[in-house]
Amino acid sequence: MPLYQCINCHHQASLTVGTIMESSSTDLRKWFTALFLVSSTESGINALRLSNVLQVTYKTAWLMLRKIRQSITQADDAAKLSGHVYIDNAKCGKPFTGFHYEADEYPVLVGAAIDDQQQLDCIKIQMVDKSHYDEFQVLSVAIDCFCEKHIDLDAAVTYSERKRMKRKDMKGYPVFRIARAWMKRTYHGLGQVHLQHYWNEFCWRFNTKLRNLPLFESMLKLCVATSITTYAKLVKQG
Incomplete structure (x- = not known):
């Protein structure tokens, strides 16, 4: 990779500086x-398959994909x-077994923005977050945190509690089902980290x-707008 030098300060840098590909x-x-491959395939690609295609180690393939997902x-x-944002409550981990969470299950919040x-x-x-739900329900603090981090202050918000609404009336739940099937089809044995x-x-x-918009x-x-990060930081972040 060639280096480019500033004519004034003589600082040298490569084309990948300031991107996930730096260093x-x-x-x-x-x-x-x-x-x-990540953007062109409908189901995405896992690290094992990518390592085989690129002829790199599994760790290298995993790190490349992890950096790409970090930029996302x-x-x-x-x-x-x-x-108008509808917040739906859904459950992952195993087929629906009732309105409570078992040890290997976890709740997710699905936010769906609807236009005019x-x-x-x-x-x-x-x-x-594990501290934001108990055995039977998602606590109100989880909704507050979701709204604060992911929803515009001027948005109108409707929360659809799973116990009180039919799934067919939940705006984001159909997309969640597609997402869950996509994840199971492409990736296997994912941990919650x-x-x-x-x-x-x-x-x-x-x-x-x-x-x-074109995916690639x-x-x-x-990826070119995301700064470099290290393997150690990515593993620590989860």
């Missing part, structure tokens, strides 16, 4: 191949839902398609 020893062509997560955190034509405009799926980034990946795909170009813009 990476992986060939730039493999990075672009990874971005293309940062973009997702920066964009807030607006208009009553069409879905944007979606967010967020895992609920990194799981939120996979929900974010699905939402980014879904929202980008809603806006009729959109992903490339995210």
